[in-house]
Amino acid sequence: MARPRCVCGCGARGVHEHHVIYQQELRRAARRLGVPASRLLRDARGLVPMAVACHAAHHDRSRPLPLHVLPDEAFEFAAEVLGAGPAQVYLARRYAGGDGRLDALSE
Numbered sequence: 001m002a003r004p005r006c007v008c009g010c011g012a013r014g015v016h017e018h019h020v021i022y023q024q025e026l027r028r029a030a031r032r033l034g035v036p037a038s039r040l041l042r043d044a045r046g047l048v049p050m051a052v053a054c055h056a057a058h059h060d061r062s063r064p065l066p067l068h069v070l071p072d073e074a075f076e077f078a079a080e081v082l083g084a085g086p087a088q089v090y091l092a093r094r095y096a097g098g099d100g101r102l103d104a105l106s107e
Contacts, residue, residue, distance in 0.1 A: 003015055004049040005049070006049060006051040007050055009069065010051055012051035015051065017048070017049060018047065018048050018055055018058065018065070019046055020048060021078055021090065023041060026041055026046070040081060043077060045076060045077035046074060046077040046078070046081070048074065050065075064094070066095065066097040067092075067097050067098065067099035070091075072101065075087070075091070075105065078090065084106065088102055088106050091105075
């Protein structure tokens with residue numbers, strides 16, 4: 001089975017699964033919500049395929065992933081796990097650019 005392409009649009013295969021909400025934050029949220037961390041860590045709505053170089057560039061902040069490339073499900077997942085207001089702040093801090101879907105979280 002062929003790997004999906006990197007969400008950033010570079011054209012490379014997305015061999016890494018990037019957690020839209022970082023793993024340590026998902027573990028904290030799981031404790032707060034009283035659910036197994038594995039449930040949140042494996043939820044497909046919070047994962048996007050990325051090329052190795054793009055994933056590294058996002059995490060070292062040299063080229064953060066733009067918000068507009070994240071699927072709608074990632075915003076929904078973030079709001080469900082963190083709450084709408086905290087999700088808005090979290091995503092704005094960790095991703096680049098603006099997106100109307102981010103603004104909609106506060107409404």
